[in-house]
Amino acid sequence: MTRKALITGITGQDGSYLAELLLAKDYEIHGLIRRSSTFNTERLDHIYRDPHDPNRKLFLHYGDLNDGGQLTNLIYNVQPDEIYHLGAQSHVRVSFDMPEFTGDVTGLGTTRMLEAIRHSGIKTRFYQASSSEMFGDSPPPQDEETPFSPRSPYGAAKVYAYWMVKNYRDGHGLFAVNGILFNHESPRRGETFVTKKITKAIARMKYGFQDKLFLGNLEARRDWGFAADYVEAMWLMLQQEKPEDFVIATGESHSVREFVNIAFAHAGIEIEWKGKGVEEKGFGTGHVMIEIDPRYFRPTEVESLLGSATKAKQKLGWEPKVLFKELAQMMVDADLKELEELKRCQDVIRKLSDSK
Amino acid sequence: MTRKALITGITGQDGSYLAEFLLAKGYEVYGMIRRSSTINYERISHIQERLTLIPGDLLDQNSLIEALRISEPGEVYNLGAQSFVPTSWNQPVLTGEFTALGVTRMLESIRTVNPKIRLYQASSSEMFGKIRETPQNEKTPFYPRSPYGVAKVYGHWITVNYRESYGLFCCSGILFNHESPRRGLEFVSRKVTHAAARIKLGLQDKLWMGNLDAQRDWGFAGDYVEAMWLMLQQDEPDDYVIATGISHSVKDLTRVAFGSLGLNWEEHVVADPKLFRPAEVDFLLGDSRKARGRLGWEPRVPFEDLIRTMVNYDLQLNQR
Numbered sequence: 001m002t003r004k005a006l007i008t009g010i011t012g013q014d015g016s017y018l019a020e021l022l023l024a025k026d027y028e029i030h031g032l033i034r035r036s037s038t039f040n041t042e043r044l045d046h047i048y049r050d051p052h053d054p055n056r057k058l059f060l061h062y063g064d065l066n067d068g069g070q071l072t073n074l075i076y077n078v079q080p081d082e083i084y085h086l087g088a089q090s091h092v093r094v095s096f097d098m099p100e101f102t103g104d105v106t107g108l109g110t111t112r113m114l115e116a117i118r119h120s121g122i123k124t125r126f127y128q129a130s131s132s133e134m135f136g137d138s139p140p141p142q143d144e145e146t147p148f149s150p151r152s153p154y155g156a157a158k159v160y161a162y163w164m165v166k167n168y169r170d171g172h173g174l175f176a177v178n179g180i181l182f183n184h185e186s187p188r189r190g191e192t193f194v195t196k197k198i199t200k201a202i203a204r205m206k207y208g209f210q211d212k213l214f215l216g217n218l219e220a221r222r223d224w225g226f227a228a229d230y231v232e233a234m235w236l237m238l239q240q241e242k243p244e245d246f247v248i249a250t251g252e253s254h255s256v257r258e259f260v261n262i263a264f265a266h267a268g269i270e271i272e273w274k275g276k277g278v279e280e281k282g283f284g285t286g287h288v289m290i291e292i293d294p295r296y297f298r299p300t301e302v303e304s305l306l307g308s309a310t311k312a313k314q315k316l317g318w319e320p321k322v323l324f325k326e327l328a329q330m331m332v333d334a335d336l337k338e339l340e341e342l343k344r345c346q347d348v349i350r351k352l353s354d355s356k
Numbered sequence: 357m358t359r360k361a362l363i364t365g366i367t368g369q370d371g372s373y374l375a376e377f378l379l380a381k382g383y384e385v386y387g388m389i390r391r392s393s394t395i396n397y398e399r400i401s402h403i404q405e406r407l408t409l410i411p412g413d414l415l416d417q418n419s420l421i422e423a424l425r426i427s428e429p430g431e432v433y434n435l436g437a438q439s440f441v442p443t444s445w446n447q448p449v450l451t452g453e454f455t456a457l458g459v460t461r462m463l464e465s466i467r468t469v470n471p472k473i474r475l476y477q478a479s480s481s482e483m484f485g486k487i488r489e490t491p492q493n494e495k496t497p498f499y500p501r502s503p504y505g506v507a508k509v510y511g512h513w514i515t516v517n518y519r520e521s522y523g524l525f526c527c528s529g530i531l532f533n534h535e536s537p538r539r540g541l542e543f544v545s546r547k548v549t550h551a552a553a554r555i556k557l558g559l560q561d562k563l564w565m566g567n568l569d570a571q572r573d574w575g576f577a578g579d580y581v582e583a584m585w586l587m588l589q590q591d592e593p594d595d596y597v598i599a600t601g602i603s604h605s606v607k608d609l610t611r612v613a614f615g616s617l618g619l620n621w622e623e624h625v626v627a628d629p630k631l632f633r634p635a636e637v638d639f640l641l642g643d644s645r646k647a648r649g650r651l652g653w654e655p656r657v658p659f660e661d662l663i664r665t666m667v668n669y670d671l672q673l674n675q676r
Contacts, residue, residue, distance in 0.1 A: 068449060096521065099514070100417065100460050107510060108452045111503065115449060147497040150513050151520070153460065160456060160510035163500050164448070170501070171445070171634030299521030 006078055008032040008065065008113070009086030013188045014129070016043035018084055018231040023047060023057055025235075030078045032063045032071075032087060043188050065109030068116060076120035082238050084127045085113050088157075091192060092133060095154035096299055107157035114168045114176070125238045128165045130178040131158045132223070132249070132305045140306035143247050144180065151300045166245075175243045182223040182249035182307040184230040185327060187334030195224065195331060198260055202267045203335035205289060207343045212289060216296025218257040218280070221304040225250045226322035226330075236316040249307020250320045259328055260290065266329045267336065360384045362427045364414065364462070365435030366407070369538045370478070372399035374433055374581040379406055381585075386427035388412040388420075388436065399538050414458030420465040424473070431588050433476045434462050440542055441482065441504045445634055448503035455507035456514075463518045463526065474588045475526040477515040480508045481533065481573065481599070481640050491643040494530065494595050501635040512595075519593055527587040532573040532599035532642040534580040535662060537669035544606055545574065546670075548613045549663060553670035555624055556617045563624050566631030568607040571639045575600045576657035586651040599642020600655045612663045617671075 005022050009015045010031030019029055033041065041048065041060070049056035061078075063070045065087050075083070088106040089095065095102040110128060117124055135142040136151040150156045168174040189196035194215070204210035225248070233248045257273075260282065264271045269284040282290030312318045322330065361378050365371045366387030378385050386408045387400070397404060410426055412419035414436050424432070437455040438444065444451040459477060466473045484492045485501035500506045512528045519526050539546035544565075554560035575598075583598045614621035647653045657665075 099464060100457060103457045103460050103510070103514070107456065108449060111448050111452050148513075151517065153514060153517060156510055156513040156517060159513055160452070160506055163498075163506040163509060164503065167501065167503060167506060167635060300517060 002026065002028050003082065004028045004030065004078065004080045005082045005084060006030045006032070006075065006080035007084045007086060009088065009129070010060070011040050011043060012086060012090070013043065013186055013190065013227050014086050014184070014231055016188060017186070017228045018086070018234060019044065019058065020047060021231050021235060028057050028059070030059045030061060030080060032074065033060050034064050035062050065105050065112060068112040071112055071116040072119050075116045075122060075124075079122050080124055082125045082127070083113070083117070084234060085110060086129045088129065089154070091190075092152045092154045093296065093298060095152050095157070099153035102153050103157045103160070106154060107160040110161035111164050114164060114174070117174065118168070118172060124175070125243075126165070126174060126176040127234050127238055128161060128176065128178050130162045130180045130245070131155070132180060132182040132307060133302060134159045134162060134180070135305060136302050140253065140304050141251075141308045142305065143308040144245055144311055151302045152298065155302075169243055177237045177243045178245040179234050179237055180245060180247045181230055181233075182225065182247070182305055184225045184227040185331065186227040187331050188227070189331070194256055195259060195328070198263050199328070199331040199335045202263055202269075202332055203339040206267060206336065207339045209339070212291055214291050214293035214296065215256065215260070216293065217298070217301060218260070218292075219255055219303075220301060221253045221255050221306070223249045223251070223253050223305050223307045224259070224324055224327060225320045226327050229320050229322055233312060233316060233318045236318055240315070244315070246312045246316065247307050247309050248312055248318070249309045250323055251307065251309060252324055253304060253306035254324050262325055262328045263332050264289075266332045358382065358384050359431070360386065360427060360429045361431040361433065362386045362388065362423060362429040363433045363435060364388045364412075365437065365478070366409075367396050367399055368435060368439070369399065369536055369540065369577050370435050370534070370581055372538055373536065373578045374435070374584060375400060375407060376403060377581050377585060379403060384408070386410055386423070386429060388423050414454050414461060417461045417465060420461055421469055424465055424469040429473060431474045431476070432462065432466065433478075433584060434459060435478045437478065439504070440540070441502045442633065444502050444504035444507070451503050452507050455504060456510040459511040460514050463514060463524070466524065467518070467522055471522060471524055474593070475515070475524065476584045476588055477511055477526060477528050479512045479515075479528040479530045479595070480505070481530060481642060482637065483509045483512060483530065484640060485637050487639060490639070491601065491641040493597055493643040494646055501637050502633065505637075516595070525588070525593040527593050528595040529584050529587055530595060530597045531580055531583075532575065532597070532640060534575045534577040535666065536577040537666050538577070539666070545609060545663070546666060548610050549666040550670045550674075552613045552617055552619060552667055553674050556619060556671065557674050559674060561624065562626050564626050564628035564631065565606070565610070566628065566633070567636060568610065569605055569638070570636060571603045571605045571641075573599045573601065573603050573640050573642045574609070574659055574662065575655045576662050579655045579657060583647055583651060583653045586653055590650070594650075596647040596651065597642050597644050598647055598653070599644045600659070601642060601644060602659065603639065603641040604659055609663060612660055613667050616664045616667050
């Protein structure tokens with residue numbers, strides 16, 4: 001019997017890696033996407049099949065986490081065996097500028113999903129994308145028992161969603177789990193997230209598309225892993241006999257500054273830092289490549305996250321495969337390759353127009 | 357200069373006691389009222405001509421901004437919420453909209469209109485839920501057990517976040533259960549005293565109850581609203597637990613209520629399994645030493661007096 005999975009947030013980084021993973025495991029996948037006048041499915045292009053292809057296993061449906069009625073219809077009609085709820089307004093800095101929207105989509109959106117499951121009457125397993133941002137300024141290392149202390153409207157919304165999942169597990173007997181994932185990156189990461197912002201900038205600066213990179217707090221420390229490793233943990237959580245919450249992390253903490261240094265070094269540039277505070281600058285190949293822009297500071301910061309994934313290792317047999325340095329290098333390579341290809345195409349076009 | 361305060365949830369128990377309290381202190385008191393085809397001003401009808409009522413709704417941010425513009429308050433008391441725990445199990449999304457997101461909307465409105473406004477956020481002992489330690493104080497980790505509790509946890513954290521991020525003077529008042537003759541009939545304390553009165557008057561025979569073993573820290577709402585005001589008078593914003601420090605079971609409450617009328621509760625109380633909660637909060641006991649020390653606050657009305665007062669009120673009410 002083909003297992004069916006519903007993924008919200010399928011157009012995002014995690015959603016696309018998870019869809020690949022589940023397709024490889026022969027699942028029939030249903031993804032929730034928002035209607036938009038511009039295409040938002042680039043991360044799925046490589047696995048998307050035309051609706052007329054009888055063998056296709058990936059189906060996309062319009063819907064929105066602020067539309068509870070439609071979610072109920074969808075879940076009732078699809079009857080998924082597993083639901084991976086990854087959809088959210090997921091940018092911490094943006095949550096300060098859109099706190100109500102973030103609370104509505106990232107917080108209440110989970111309640112709408114849980115209610116949709118309850119009202120549709122189906123039997124299913126539910127994965128909630130919880131976040132290390134819930135730990136906020138609780139001192140590291142953080143594990144499943146660490147108290148929450150969120151430091152942003154995003155963190156507050158994720159705390160809300162975490163507890164709603166526990167509520168439905170305890171109160172309604174739903175197989176619902178919280179995956180408390182620490183930061184996880186990849187070449188598919190959104191460009192406004194700091195890791196991708198850095199590696200993309202390196203490539204753009206190398207090929208002359210960009211002069212400088214502006215960053216915020218260089219000292220913030222995070223536990224960064226590879227998204228494709230992490231989606232496997234999500235799947236493993238739903239295969240267990242009993243629903244439980246798990247921290248997923250590498251167990252290593254690094255600063256934004258370290259990421260910058262390693263990423264630039266991989267592209268052959270040694271960064272030299274001069275100055276302090278907002279005036280600090282990063283010099284590479286003799287000129288200023290990195291400056292600080294206070295607009296990227298958070299009103300309230302999470303200084304240090306470091307996850308302990310011992311429980312996941314013991315009970316799920318999960319371990320991260322790609323660690324910090326390899327991750328940074330992978331992302332730099334991917335961006336260099338993409339920009340190299342772009343540059344090559346541009347050169348071809350220029351030659352063609354020059355020769356006219 | 358006359359001080360001005362805006363109260364959301366003014367038609368509720370706490371709102372009405374707070375309005376009286378602030379009027380007595382010489383405030384100009386504004387209350388935000390939702391549009392309804394049925395009037396629900398019973399708790400404030402005795403002071404209504406001294407209040408200014410403004411239409412607004414916690415779901416509608418523009419109306420909150422408008423309410424702040426009209427009232428120009430120095431203090432806002434955000435008491436409005438969907439506040440009934442059992443309802444939150446049936447309508448969790450709605451509860452989230454009012455009780456959780458409503459707080460974000462109010463904070464944003466204050467930040468937009470006048471960041472100097474001081475905000476009191478009505479947080480709740482229900483946030484402690486499946487308690488992680490006894491007694492519960494401001495540092496006890498939360499473990500909410502209902503969509504109401506979860507929404508209140510969110511409301512607490514977003515309040516803390518706005519204080520830390522923007523320097524707003526906002527306080528999370530973590531009030532344990534607080535009752536009075538004005539308590540809604542659906543809440544167990546009032547449900548029991550009201551039924552006891554009616555049974556005494558021969559208007560009713562049986563009382564259906566849920567979990568009699570649940571234990572709560574019950575105080576008098578009239579005492580607790582003073583704590584809300586005190587929090588906003590301090591030099592620095594902070595969060596405080598407000599509680600009596602004494603816990604009683606629902607069974608105790610029932611026994612005192614019926615006993616005060618010479619009735620034996622066991623002859624009238626019937627268990628109704630439908631009234632049990634999907635996930636229960638078994639025991640709450642609050643440690644209010646911080647409030648006693650810093651605010652000089654203490655509860656005045658002891659448990660038995662509180663219940664007896666409520667019973668007497670309900671006896672009079674049902675005699676008409």
